[in-house]
Amino acid sequence: MIRSLLALLLTVPLSVLAAEPAQFAPVAQLLSGGVPLEHGLKLDLPSVSEDGSAVAVGIQFDSKQLQPGDRLASVHLFATENPRPELISFRLLSEHVLADFNTRIRLSESQQVIAVALSEQGHSWISSKEVRVTISGCLVPDAQQETLASMQDPRIALPRRIKSGEPVELRTLIKHPMETGLRQTADGKLVAQNLVQTLQLAIDKQPALDVQFASGTAANPYVRLVVQGKSKELEFRWQDQQGVEVIEVRQLSL
Amino acid sequence: MKNNKPSFSLSRRNLLKGLGAASLLPLVSACSSTGLSSSSAGRVVIVGGGFGGATAAKYIKRFNPAIDVTLVEVNRTFHTCPFSNLVLAGQRKLEDIAHGYTELKEVYGVKVIHARAEDVDPIAHTVKLSTGTTLHYDRLVLSPGIDFRWNAIEGYDEAAAELAPHAWKAGAQTTLLRNQLEAMEDGGTFVMSVPDNPFRCPPGPYERASLVASYLARHKPKSKVLILDAKDNFSKQGLFTQGWRELYGERIEWVSLSNDGKVTRVDAARGEVETEFGTRHKAGVLNVIPPQKAGIIAERAGVTNADGWVPVKPNTFESEQAKDVYVIGDASIAAPMPKSGFSANAQGKVVAAAIVASLAGFEPVNPTWSNTCYSLLSPDYGITVADVYRIEDNKLVAAPGGGVSPLDASPAFRKAEADYARGWYEAIAQDTWGTRY
Numbered sequence: 001m002i003r004s005l006l007a008l009l010l011t012v013p014l015s016v017l018a019a020e021p022a023q024f025a026p027v028a029q030l031l032s033g034g035v036p037l038e039h040g041l042k043l044d045l046p047s048v049s050e051d052g053s054a055v056a057v058g059i060q061f062d063s064k065q066l067q068p069g070d071r072l073a074s075v076h077l078f079a080t081e082n083p084r085p086e087l088i089s090f091r092l093l094s095e096h097v098l099a100d101f102n103t104r105i106r107l108s109e110s111q112q113v114i115a116v117a118l119s120e121q122g123h124s125w126i127s128s129k130e131v132r133v134t135i136s137g138c139l140v141p142d143a144q145q146e147t148l149a150s151m152q153d154p155r156i157a158l159p160r161r162i163k164s165g166e167p168v169e170l171r172t173l174i175k176h177p178m179e180t181g182l183r184q185t186a187d188g189k190l191v192a193q194n195l196v197q198t199l200q201l202a203i204d205k206q207p208a209l210d211v212q213f214a215s216g217t218a219a220n221p222y223v224r225l226v227v228q229g230k231s232k233e234l235e236f237r238w239q240d241q242q243g244v245e246v247i248e249v250r251q252l253s254l
Numbered sequence: 255m256k257n258n259k260p261s262f263s264l265s266r267r268n269l270l271k272g273l274g275a276a277s278l279l280p281l282v283s284a285c286s287s288t289g290l291s292s293s294s295a296g297r298v299v300i301v302g303g304g305f306g307g308a309t310a311a312k313y314i315k316r317f318n319p320a321i322d323v324t325l326v327e328v329n330r331t332f333h334t335c336p337f338s339n340l341v342l343a344g345q346r347k348l349e350d351i352a353h354g355y356t357e358l359k360e361v362y363g364v365k366v367i368h369a370r371a372e373d374v375d376p377i378a379h380t381v382k383l384s385t386g387t388t389l390h391y392d393r394l395v396l397s398p399g400i401d402f403r404w405n406a407i408e409g410y411d412e413a414a415a416e417l418a419p420h421a422w423k424a425g426a427q428t429t430l431l432r433n434q435l436e437a438m439e440d441g442g443t444f445v446m447s448v449p450d451n452p453f454r455c456p457p458g459p460y461e462r463a464s465l466v467a468s469y470l471a472r473h474k475p476k477s478k479v480l481i482l483d484a485k486d487n488f489s490k491q492g493l494f495t496q497g498w499r500e501l502y503g504e505r506i507e508w509v510s511l512s513n514d515g516k517v518t519r520v521d522a523a524r525g526e527v528e529t530e531f532g533t534r535h536k537a538g539v540l541n542v543i544p545p546q547k548a549g550i551i552a553e554r555a556g557v558t559n560a561d562g563w564v565p566v567k568p569n570t571f572e573s574e575q576a577k578d579v580y581v582i583g584d585a586s587i588a589a590p591m592p593k594s595g596f597s598a599n600a601q602g603k604v605v606a607a608a609i610v611a612s613l614a615g616f617e618p619v620n621p622t623w624s625n626t627c628y629s630l631l632s633p634d635y636g637i638t639v640a641d642v643y644r645i646e647d648n649k650l651v652a653a654p655g656g657g658v659s660p661l662d663a664s665p666a667f668r669k670a671e672a673d674y675a676r677g678w679y680e681a682i683a684q685d686t687w688g689t690r691y
Binding site: 046047048049050051053054056132134135153155156157158171173175219220222 | 450451452485486487511512513514530531532559560561563565587589590
């Protein structure tokens with residue numbers, strides 16, 4: 001009898017359950033009435049982060065979830081308790097880019113991160129994860145560290161060896177402070193918003209991927225992505241809020 | 255969302271409160287039997303004889319000598335990571351950071367078994383040892399420290415660690431790295447790869463860089479230290495960078511994650527590393543501090559999470575997954591408490607109190623913990639971060655009022671903190687093992 005009483009008790013949550021991720025306003029708006037599936041979208045985040053200013057996140061979509069003839073159109077990441085919920089989004093514009101991304105996000109406190117994927121035919125997938133952010137008291141910033149005002153040092157890493165037909169993993173990073181417009185200086189003044197807004201990838205002159213950064217994207221925006229092995233020329237184009245562009249071109253040779 | 259997985263013991267407590275039926279009490283206690291043999295005050299097995307485990311063993315015995323305490327530790331001598339950077343820099347000998355178990359055995363009556371704990375059955379309450387022995391416990395403490403994620407960095411495995419030492423567990427690895435440093439030609443670069451959080455001793459790599467630089471300044475004036483970091487921020491960063499400029503000028507170079515500091519491939523035989531965006535660095539001495547996880551026995555006991563660390567109930571450090579298994583020190587998720595020897599020592603005392611209370615049928619006390627991380631930038635230049643931690647909302651948090659050494663302090667101030675660091679080491683070693691090897 002006691003056993004069953006205990007079992008009963010175990011089913012009663014002791015604390016508040018998380019809000020349904022699909023009900024979170026920006027997510028609900030994106031879904032516009034659609035009911036997302038809960039399997040197929042993998043969100044990879046640590047359960048505890050000791051530095052919310054750059055939390056590594058991975059997002060992967062299992063393309064076997066798609067109906068024949070359908071394709072994935074976009075992937076979006078949100079944080080429920082950040083001052084602004086948008087973290088980053090990826091618009092897939094060609095078959096050459098796989099839905100397999102890593103990036104670094106900002107989390108202002110412990111909260112839920114929600115990923116949503118949408119297909120062209122209007123299907124949707126959702127995944128969420130709780131991340132506890134514990135700012136370590138050990139962190140004493142280096143006051144003399146320089147702060148950039150514009151984009152610098154674009155970096156693109158290609159694999160050392162590329163095998164014919166196999167997916168190619170690329171890493172990209174551009175140095176930029178990603179000022180949210182919410183940060184105050186020591187004397188209480190707001191630092192003006194200054195974001196890198198997009199990273200566009202064209203493969204063999206055709207638009208392939210459009211990454212939209214946001215104030216929830218970590219400084220020095222980093223994106224790891226995977227393209228189909230048959231791609232030849234890759235053009236990366238970063239654009240900041242002032243409309244300044246940085247363009248880098250790489251050839252994939254076997 | 256708060257943790258919505260209710261703990262067994264909490265539920266039972268709520269059940270008792272909720273029912274308020276005194277007549278049920280004997281029945282409940284009968285079925286919540288701990289497997290405690292009626293003749294003894296309880297059997298506690300502790301795995302790991304470092305700062306956490308040795309402290310827990312001693313304090314359980316101090317709080318209740320009738321409890322049967324067995325400490326399982328593979329090494330007869332324990333070398334501390336704290337102060338091992340001084341050994342590396344030639345400021346101390348390895349035997350100065352060695353501790354044994356004689357006092358725990360002879361003064362406190364702890365049974366010490368030098369064997370490897372190979373498996374835990376949390377249902378049967380048993381621990382299997384490398385000697386073939388099976389130990390039965392009423393309460394188990396795991397204080398296994400860290401293990402490495404071999405091959406998380408391409409090319410860095412156990413064999414590579416013999417060529418490019420981590421020295422992130424003190425002992426033979428410390429000696430190996432020391433010998434390589436001494437043998438390095440003047441002009442060679444000491445290259446250190448530092449992992450992303452969480453890892454053992456957050457300020458440790460930067461103290462190591464400092465003390466290696468102090469050795470180089472005297473013995474190899476043309477040599478430098480290059481830190482390749484998988485992070486953009488690090489512990490006491492402002493203090494370290496200020497101290498480096500003061501003491502070593504340009505001798506220490508730190509490359510952050512965003513400046514392509516993350517090492518992704520190691521060629522230990524050639525002493526070469528490659529970073530995330532393809533930069534190659536050639537080392538005179540290569541020190542790779544690899545990504546880490548809880549000591550392997552925690553995984554065997556089934557108490558680790560997907561990240562490889564152990565979630566614990568903050569007030570007792572009992573595992574969230576296995577009843578009667580307590581996990582302390584570097585293996586546990588205690589953030590914002592850092593993975594430090596001081597933290598493990600403080601957690602050892604709290605877990606001792608929680609276990610003694612639980613074996614006696616009392617509620618655990620409401621704990622607080624303290625931690626100080628001393629770092630030496632040179633033998634006469636110390637900095638600290640000190641904090642007190644407590645429970646709020648069922649979470650471990652830092653209490654207000656903690657802090658770090660001031661920037662721009664005088665040399666006398668830094669010297670005093672370096673002296674406190676040496677005093678701290680003596681005191682905590684005395685408190686934990688009570689005896690030199």
